Amino acid sequence: MNHAMPTNDQAALKAEARSLSFFYGEVQALKNINMPIHDKKVTALIGPSGCGKSTYLRSFNRMHDLYPGNRYEGEIRFFPDNTNLLSPDVDPIEVRMRIGMVFQKPNPFPKSIYENVAYGLRVRGERNRRVLDDKVEQALRDAAIWNEVKDRLQDLAPNLSGGQQQRLCIARALATDPELLLFDEPTSALDPIATGAIEELVHELKKRVTILIVTHNMQQAARVSDYTAYMYLGEMIEFGKTDEIFIKPNDKRTEDYITGRMG
Amino acid sequence: MNAPNSEQIRALIARGKLKDTAFQAIGICCLALGLLVIFLLVGDMLLRGLSRLNLDFFTQFASRRAGQAGILAAWVGSLLVMLVTAFAAVPLGVAAGIYLEEYARRNWVTDIIEINITNLAAVPSIVYGLLALGIFVYAFGFGQSILSAGLTLALLILPIVIVATREAIRAIPAMIREGSMAVGATRWQTCRYHIVPYAMPGILTGVIIGLARAIGETAPIITIGALTFIAFLPPLPFAATGAEGATAGLFDWVMSPFTVMPIQIFNWTSRPDPAFEVNAAAAGFVLMGMVLAMNGLAIWLRYRMRKNIKW
Numbered sequence: 001m002n003h004a005m006p007t008n009d010q011a012a013l014k015a016e017a018r019s020l021s022f023f024y025g026e027v028q029a030l031k032n033i034n035m036p037i038h039d040k041k042v043t044a045l046i047g048p049s050g051c052g053k054s055t056y057l058r059s060f061n062r063m064h065d066l067y068p069g070n071r072y073e074g075e076i077r078f079f080p081d082n083t084n085l086l087s088p089d090v091d092p093i094e095v096r097m098r099i100g101m102v103f104q105k106p107n108p109f110p111k112s113i114y115e116n117v118a119y120g121l122r123v124r125g126e127r128n129r130r131v132l133d134d135k136v137e138q139a140l141r142d143a144a145i146w147n148e149v150k151d152r153l154q155d156l157a158p159n160l161s162g163g164q165q166q167r168l169c170i171a172r173a174l175a176t177d178p179e180l181l182l183f184d185e186p187t188s189a190l191d192p193i194a195t196g197a198i199e200e201l202v203h204e205l206k207k208r209v210t211i212l213i214v215t216h217n218m219q220q221a222a223r224v225s226d227y228t229a230y231m232y233l234g235e236m237i238e239f240g241k242t243d244e245i246f247i248k249p250n251d252k253r254t255e256d257y258i259t260g261r262m263g
Numbered sequence: 264m265n266a267p268n269s270e271q272i273r274a275l276i277a278r279g280k281l282k283d284t285a286f287q288a289i290g291i292c293c294l295a296l297g298l299l300v301i302f303l304l305v306g307d308m309l310l311r312g313l314s315r316l317n318l319d320f321f322t323q324f325a326s327r328r329a330g331q332a333g334i335l336a337a338w339v340g341s342l343l344v345m346l347v348t349a350f351a352a353v354p355l356g357v358a359a360g361i362y363l364e365e366y367a368r369r370n371w372v373t374d375i376i377e378i379n380i381t382n383l384a385a386v387p388s389i390v391y392g393l394l395a396l397g398i399f400v401y402a403f404g405f406g407q408s409i410l411s412a413g414l415t416l417a418l419l420i421l422p423i424v425i426v427a428t429r430e431a432i433r434a435i436p437a438m439i440r441e442g443s444m445a446v447g448a449t450r451w452q453t454c455r456y457h458i459v460p461y462a463m464p465g466i467l468t469g470v471i472i473g474l475a476r477a478i479g480e481t482a483p484i485i486t487i488g489a490l491t492f493i494a495f496l497p498p499l500p501f502a503a504t505g506a507e508g509a510t511a512g513l514f515d516w517v518m519s520p521f522t523v524m525p526i527q528i529f530n531w532t533s534r535p536d537p538a539f540e541v542n543a544a545a546a547g548f549v550l551m552g553m554v555l556a557m558n559g560l561a562i563w564l565r566y567r568m569r570k571n572i573k574w
Contacts, residue, residue, distance in 0.1 A: 066444060068368060097447035107438040109457060110572045119456070120446035158573050169442070176446060 014039040014180055014210040015060070015085075019074035022055055022064070029055045031234045032074070037180070039079070042202060042211040044225035044242065046218060048257065052234040053214045054104075057182050060085060060212065061099045062092035078180075097124070100173030101182040105189045106165035108157035108172075113140075113149050116157045116168055120176035135175055143171035144201050163194025170201065174209075181205065183213040187220065199224050218258060222246050230254040305551055312545025320545060324494040325527065329538035334546050336493045337527035340409070341478055341553070343497060343516060344523055347413020348420065348477050353470055356421050357459075360428025360466075365454055384422035391419050392486025400487050407488035409497060410517040415483050420473030427469020431462035436574050464568040471561035475554045481525040491530040493522045524550045 015037040022030035029052050037043055045053040055064075062085065064070040076085040078098070085095050108116050117136045118126075126132055136153070140146040145167040149160070157168055166186060173181060183202070187195040202211060202224045215221050221228050222242060229239040230251070238245060238254045249255045267275070309316075323333025367373045395415035405411040435458060443453040497519035498511035524546060531543040 061445060063441060063445065066441065093447050093449060096445055101445040103438055103442065103445075105438060107436075107442040107574070109439060109442065110461060110574060119443070119448075122456075123446060123448045123452050156571060172442075172446065 012039050013037065013079050015079065016077045017056075017059075017074070018077060020056075020059065020076060020086075021073040022052075022059055023071040023073075024055075025069045029234050030059070033236045035229055035236055035239050037210060037212055038227060039210055040206055040208070041226040042206050042213060042224055043227040043229065044221035045212065045214045045229050045231060046216070046221050046257070047231035047237075049216070051231040053231050054184055055234075056231065057184055057212060057214050060180065060182055061096045061101050062086070063101070065092045097176065098178060099180045099182060100176065100178030102166070102169050102173055102184065102186050104185045106162055106169050108160070108165050108168050110156065110158055112154045113157050113160070113168060114153040117171050117175050120172060124176065136171075139171040139175035140168075142174050142205070143167045144197065144204070145171060161194070163190050163197060166190060166194065166198060167201065170198075170205075174205075178209060180210045180212065183211065183215075185214050185216060188216065195220075218246075230257060232257070305548070308544045308548045308551070312541055312543075312548050315541055315545040316548065320542075321549075325492050325522075325530075329531075329536055329542055332531075332539070332542055334524065334527055334549065336496065336522050337524045337546065338549070338553075339496055340489075340493075340521035341523040343409050343521065344412045344416060344484075345474055345478055347409060347517060348416040349470065349474060351414055351417035352420050352424050352473065355417070356424025356470075357428050357466055359421075360425045360432065361454055361458065363425070364429050364432040365450055365458060380422050380425055384426065387482075388419055388480050389482040389486060391415055392483030394418070395483060395487050406518065407490070407520055408518045409521045411487050412484050412489060412521065412523070413517070415487055416477040416480060419480065419483065420470075420477050423473035423476070424466070424469055427472070428462065428466050431465025431469070432458055434465065435461050439574060461572050464565045464572070467568070468561045468565050471557050471564075475557040475561075478523075478553060478557070479525055479550065481529055484523055484526060485529075489526050490520050490522050491526055493520065497521060524553070 013036050017033045017035045017037075020030055020033040021028060033056060045056060047053050058064055059072060060076060064072070072086045074086070077083070078085050083090060085099075109119065111119075114136055117139050118132050121132055121135055126135075137146065137150075140149060145164060148164060149155075149168075157165065160168060166189075170181075170186075187198050190198065199220060202213065205211060206226075213221075213225065225242045227240065228242045228245040230237045230245065230249070230253070232253055238249060238251045240250075245254065246258060249258060255261075320333045321338065322335055323331060324335050325337075326332040363373065363376070367376075392415060395411060395418070399405045399411040399414050400407060405414070439457055439461070440453060443457050444450075448456070497516035499516070500513045501510045528543050528546045528550065531539040531546065
């Protein structure tokens with residue numbers, strides 16, 4: 001194993017995968033992954049299609065639990081409380097209440113803009129109109145979409161443009177103050193301008209939330225992330241500071257992928 | 264090998280297009296034939312029954328004289344039976360459909376249930392009639408009432424409602440469900456806030472299609488013993504009854520004897536006096552109108568509700 005393991009102490013970690021393997025039925029999609037997620041940093045997962053980066057991402061909020069026949073091995077430790085996110089004793093709903101997610105294709109609910117953002121709060125039993133209003137506004141501001149939608153909060157969310165929909169989905173995730181935010185190729189369905197807006201937002205957000213982002217776009221990984229992990233065929237090939245990975249990767253396979261000789 | 268020249272290409276296209284035209288012609292003929300049969304049937308009924316289609320026909324009870332007989336008891340009976348059917352079949356069918364799609368694990372048990380629901384939809388309606396005669400009429404003691412008939416027809420359309428519910432739920436993209444679960448919602452919250460509202464247009468359509476089928480059913484209603492000649496309406500809630508100072512309860516009507524449109528029609532066609540055939544044709548036309556109105560309602564509701572649901 002040639003992971004460039006960082007020397008930071010655990011206080012600076014938000015999560016850590018330990019010997020994580022994952023199986024779709026008999027098929028092993030993740031193989032013994034060990035990787036730290038640094039607190040209030042952006043960590044990018046790169047690798048060719050089918051390398052398991054989305055599978056890995058979706059392990060963090062137990063999305064695989066929604067479908068039968070999936071199995072985890074190993075642990076994902078979540079700090080500061082050192083919870084094992086994958087433990088059968090930990091309710092996936094509790095995990096998802098602490099970890100937000102933004103999907104590949106914008107998936108606003110066919111409801112109003114307001115209801116989309118308020119949904120997470122409603123699920124948590126919030127009824128107070130003033131609290132809801134405040135939190136919805138704050139989340140929309142944090143997602144840099146408030147000025148575009150403040151006059152039409154009751155409009156249907158699917159009528160927004162793709163880029164606006166994706167920022168709305170980010171607002172939906174932010175409204176409940178997640179500790180970790182998962183992005184699964186959030187810009188793959190967006191044009192370059194909308195992509196730029198999302199990347200800027202990711203950069204802003206890392207001040208208050210830890211971010212794990214899957215991307216198939218290496219320039220994007222280089223632009224937005226502090227740490228990068230290169231995955232290949234379900235294995236973590238290399239992990240390190242983004243600058244180092246992109247300038248002088250240790251592994252030949254990482255170098256081939258980054259320089260475009262493979263993938 | 265030479266590339267085909269433009270002449271050859273054009274000949275090739277012309278031959279291909281000939282088949283296009285031929286199929287179009289055949290398709291239009293098939294469609295026209297189907298429509299023609301329906302129009303002839305409805306038109307024939309209308310022409311033959313036209314002389315009886317006036318307000319009196321709707322406000323009078325059955326009579327031994329064809330000229331004075333009306334369908335009051337029948338259409339009221341049909342509507343009330345449909346009401347009971349809807350109230351019984353919708354909650355049961357929708358809940359079963361949601362459970363099967365959103366909660367049940369996929370294994371051999373659910374496979375068997377799934378196959379059997381499809382089979383249930385194919386069970387002849389007379390069999391439901393026999394079942395209902397034994398269970399609702401005698402075992403539960405509901406008698407030959409609107410309640411028995413409504414529950415029987417509810418059984419009949421239950422598979423339709425379940426299948427419609429499941430199909431409507433399946434049409435909801437997985438990413439909507441995942442989006443809801445990802446913020447920490449439980450399955451029930453996901454169902455209540457998303458699955459049920461978004462599936463509602465499809466569910467309602469299925470329910471109304473089911474009711475449209477039920478309203479025309481004759482065999483099971485005859486089996487449980489609906490009357491063929493009836494000259495009174497079920498008691499209205501709180502209406503005065505014959506007894507001194509007594510009023511009917513809110514739900515007394517469900518236990519009332521009744522008749523329904525198809526039975527009225529069947530009864531009239533089986534009489535020797537040909538004048539009753541005119542009544543039958545007129546009532547048949549009204550029944551067709553009821554079914555078409557229900558289907559129209561289904562289309563309208565679906566259009567209205569789907570307008571605001573897109574992904």
